[in-house]
Amino acid sequence: MARAKNVAEKKQPLNPKTTKFEFGGxxxxxxxxxxxxxxxxxxxxxxxxxxxxxxxxxxxxxxxxxxxxxxxxxxxxxxxxxxxxxxxxxxxxxxxxxxxxxxxxxxxxxxxxxxxxxxxxxxxxxxxxxxxxxxxxxxxxxxxxxxxxxxxxxxxxxxxxxxxxxxxxxxxxxxxxxxxxxxxxxxxxxxxxxxxxxxxxxxxxxxxxxxxxxxxxxxxxxxxxxxxxxxxxxxxxxxxxxxxxxxxxxxxxxxxxxxxxxxxxxxxxxxxxxxxxxxxxxxxxxxxxxxxxxxxxxNKLGQNKVIFITSLMALGYYIFHSANKQKSDFKQGKLPNLKSIQTKRGTKLLCDSWWGMSQHINYMGDWLISLSWCLTTWFVTPLTYHYSAYFAILLFHRQKRDEEKCSEKYGDDWVTYQKKVPYKIIPYVY
Structure with a gap:
């Protein structure tokens, strides 16, 4: 069956026509x-x-x-x-x-x-x-x-x-x-x-x-x-x-x-x-x-605000960097003990540690980083918070795109994965 599927995939055109449009076409x-x-x-x-x-x-x-x-x-x-x-x-x-x-x-x-x-x-x-x-x-x-x-x-x-x-x-x-x-x-x-x-x-x-x-x-x-x-x-x-x-x-x-x-x-x-x-x-x-x-x-912050903002940036960076490194190490076979789902395509979906908390835990870390930057202007003007708002929309859109592609790619295995890791970005929230 797997061999027949591979043969069928290879018969598909190299550059198929686009039928699904994003951003409103x-x-x-x-x-x-x-x-x-x-x-x-x-x-x-x-x-x-x-x-x-x-x-x-x-x-x-x-x-x-x-x-x-x-x-x-x-x-x-x-x-x-x-x-x-x-x-x-x-x-x-x-x-x-x-x-x-x-x-x-x-x-x-x-x-x-x-x-x-x-x-x-x-x-x-x-x-x-x-x-x-x-x-x-x-x-x-x-x-x-x-x-x-x-x-x-x-x-x-x-x-x-x-x-x-x-x-x-x-x-x-x-x-x-x-x-x-x-x-x-x-x-x-x-x-x-x-x-x-x-x-x-x-x-x-x-x-x-x-x-x-x-x-x-x-x-x-x-x-x-x-x-x-x-x-x-x-x-x-x-x-x-x-x-x-x-x-x-x-x-x-x-x-x-x-x-x-x-x-x-x-x-x-x-x-x-x-x-x-x-x-x-x-x-x-x-x-x-x-x-x-x-x-x-x-706009002067003072010591306490500087410490708070720096700590928020450090937390976001720790989540972002360590989660990405963990996934990279897993793909290279360096973390065989982590739980995963074996898919019919022959690949594995990681669902343990950072990646058992949410499907895109790295996105949460990245957004916390963006918020720390905006806080350097404190609450003097809303204009400088444009980046954090834009980034939240971008990450949400990317998550939706990724979910759609993975659903088509993995089929029933993706349904099983979503049951094990139900949260999209923020654990226990979304």
Whole structure:
């Protein structure tokens, strides 16, 4: 029976047509593609209303007129791409694809992070703390936000067109992005793993240009507060804390990038405007909202609040990191004593320890981390809590997507698993 099933599976087309639509299909994809870019600019303007930017809608579309913004951004993106290719790292394989192959990935987050820290340290010494690059980033924050939206649009369009133009082997398309609806497939992502030679566009965008730009934006806010506002005399404790907490999170993600190879974004989602915009705009220009607010608002926390917020972050990180590590170790056969369900597909569903408490216990840890960041602004403004609210919706949506896919994949075994682990994210609550 198992052999007959495998033969039947192999007879299926490599790139089946998409029949199930997410985000409301065509109209949902169109709405999000228009609304989210406007929202990112709007919310940044609400927190820093004196930001510099041109109100001429054609200014940024003309690279000759806006070269002073386009060139620095392209140098940032292109420079990181070159470093990603030439810097040393270890080779790892991704998940098994539908054509029974695995893609090679170069994992070099350590060397990239070390180089960035070295450059920042040297620039601080050479400029005696002036750091003109951080000043530029702070002063042109909204303009760079707009440029990143346009670049994400161009990159998504390039990847969409590239999926139709190939020589030899047909590219593997994302199961959710092959509907023949141009707007929807462009938004979701048609090709699963768009590459230029050995350069993987999706993995690069997940951790390099957006995540590291988020770090630099936070540092630009800290620099502005310390150098410009307080004249090298003091720094806002809340602003310093958000830089430390988010800086730790960013470097932890970059240094442990191999964990992405099995995650939904890399393993199953195509690379379209949804991920392009999310990686290049939404992450750096909305996750930094706490730092942007604190750079111009003297909100001091004090020792007790700092300890509370740091403890909440530590708790969230402990749950998130230890749960993910436990699942990774289990998949590698390092934890054979943990209880699991043997599925008809030959794989096992872990239902013990962390993963006996809820189906996505790591999501709960990740959300607690997001809440700790928002609390650095305490309750002065609701705008900075946007991230935690958005993240809750994102995690809920991901849980629903994962549940639907696992139900189709495992059938009756998934029903048995849900009886053993009934809670989705928060134990005894949801």
């Amino acid at each position: 065509f109209f949902g994809a169109l709405f999000l593609s228009l609304f989210l870019p406007v929202f990112t600019v709007f919310i940044n303007l609400q927190l820093t209303p004196d930001a510099k930017f041109s109100t001429d809608p054609f200014y940024y579309l003309n690279p000759c007129r806006s070269a002073g913004i386009w060139i620095p951004y392209l140098c940032w993106f292109g420079g990181l791409a070159v470093f990603d290719i030439i810097l040393p790292g270890k080779t790892m394989f991704g998940t098994l694809l539908r054509d029974d192959t695995k893609l090679k990935y170069k994992i070099n987050g350590i060397s990239n992070s070390f180089l960035l820290i070295l450059i920042l340290g040297l620039r601080w010494q050479i400029t005696e703390g002036a750091m003109p690059e951080l000043v530029f980033l702070y002063e042109h924050h909204v303009e760079l936000n707009i440029i990143s939206v346009l670049f994400a649009f161009y990159l998504a369009t390039y990847c969409y067109l590239k999926s139709f133009i190939y020589i030899g082997k047909e590219p593997i398309l994302a199961l959710g992005g092959n509907s023949s609806n141009v707007i929807y497939d462009w938004f979701i992502g048609r090709e699963l793993n768009p590459r230029i030679g050995c350069f993987d566009i999706k993995l690069f965008c997940e951790l390099r240009p957006g995540m590291l730009l988020w770090l630099l934006i936070n540092l630009s806010c800290l620099h502005h507060n310390y150098v410009v506002v307080n004249q090298f005399q003091s720094v806002n404790d809340a602003l310093l804390l958000i830089n430390i907490l988010q800086g730790f999170y960013i470097f932890d993600g970059v240094l442990n990038e191999e964990g992405l190879l099995t995650m939904m974004d890399i393993a199953t989602d195509g690379f379209g405007f949804m991920l392009s915009f999310g990686d290049l705009t939404f992450v750096p220009f909305t996750f930094c909202l706490q730092a942007r607010f604190l750079s111009v608002n003297a």
